[in-house]
Amino acid sequence: MFRSLSPHYFSIEDIFATQERLPCKFVVPVHRLGFLDPSSESEDIAVGTSIELPFWLAQTLCSQRRNIVTVEIPKIYKEAYREILKADACVVDLHKFGLFFYEFGTYLSRLEHRDSAVIGSVLVQTFKERFRQVMDWAHNSGTDPAIIQRLDSLEKALFREGHQTRAQLDAWLNAGTGLITAAEMVVNHKKRKLAVLDDF
CATH class of the missing domain: 1.20.58.2050 (Methane Monooxygenase Hydroxylase; Chain G, domain 1)
Known part of the structure; x- marks a missing residue:
C-alpha cells in the first residue's frame, strides 16, 4: 500500500x-x-x-x-474547530473530524485561500501533540478498538506500526541474545594498532 x-x-x-x-x-x-x-x-x-x-x-x-x-473551507478546518485543537488536541476524536483529516488538511493548506497557512500550522501542531499519545497507546494499550476508533487514517497507520514494533522488540528481548562478540573487522583493527605500538 x-x-x-x-x-x-x-x-x-x-x-x-x-x-x-x-x-x-x-x-x-x-x-x-x-x-x-x-x-x-x-x-x-x-x-x-x-x-x-x-x-x-x-x-x-x-x-x-x-x-x-x-x-x-469545510467546517472541521474552520476557526471554531481549530481553537478546539489548539486548546487540547489529545482529547479530540479525530475520526469524527474525518477519516483523512491530515491528508485532506494538507491539500487545503495548499489552496489559494486566506485560511490555508493557518490550517497548515494547526495540522503540524496537532500532529506533534498527538504523536506521543498515539505511540504511548501503541506500546501500552494492546489493540483496544475504542482507542483505534479515535484516530484518523494516518494515526491508525502509526499506531499499527508502533504496536508491531513493540511486539517485535518484546519477542527479541524474551528470546534473549547469544554471546555478543566483536566483529572480525574490529578485532583486526585492534591487532594492527597493537602492532604499530610494538614498533615504537
Missing part, C-alpha cells in the same frame, strides 16, 4: 482524500455544465450557484489562472 501526503498516482489514501467535497460558489457563468447542480433544470450554471465539488476539481477551478469558483 502506498501512503503519501503529497500527490501519488498509486496512493489509495490520496485518491480518497481528493474525493472529499468542498462547498463552491461560481463567480462566472459556465455553459453546458448545469448537470453538476442536481437542483437545477438549466443547461448552464449561473453566477452565484453553490455546489459541492470534489477537491481535485475545486482546486483547478479556484486557481488564480482560472478563478471560476470561490471555495469555502
Whole structure:
C-alpha cells in the first residue's frame, strides 16, 4: 500500500482524500455544465450557484489562472474547530473530524485561500501533540478498538506500526541474545594498532 501526503498516482489514501467535497460558489457563468447542480433544470450554471465539488476539481477551478469558483473551507478546518485543537488536541476524536483529516488538511493548506497557512500550522501542531499519545497507546494499550476508533487514517497507520514494533522488540528481548562478540573487522583493527605500538 502506498501512503503519501503529497500527490501519488498509486496512493489509495490520496485518491480518497481528493474525493472529499468542498462547498463552491461560481463567480462566472459556465455553459453546458448545469448537470453538476442536481437542483437545477438549466443547461448552464449561473453566477452565484453553490455546489459541492470534489477537491481535485475545486482546486483547478479556484486557481488564480482560472478563478471560476470561490471555495469555502469545510467546517472541521474552520476557526471554531481549530481553537478546539489548539486548546487540547489529545482529547479530540479525530475520526469524527474525518477519516483523512491530515491528508485532506494538507491539500487545503495548499489552496489559494486566506485560511490555508493557518490550517497548515494547526495540522503540524496537532500532529506533534498527538504523536506521543498515539505511540504511548501503541506500546501500552494492546489493540483496544475504542482507542483505534479515535484516530484518523494516518494515526491508525502509526499506531499499527508502533504496536508491531513493540511486539517485535518484546519477542527479541524474551528470546534473549547469544554471546555478543566483536566483529572480525574490529578485532583486526585492534591487532594492527597493537602492532604499530610494538614498533615504537
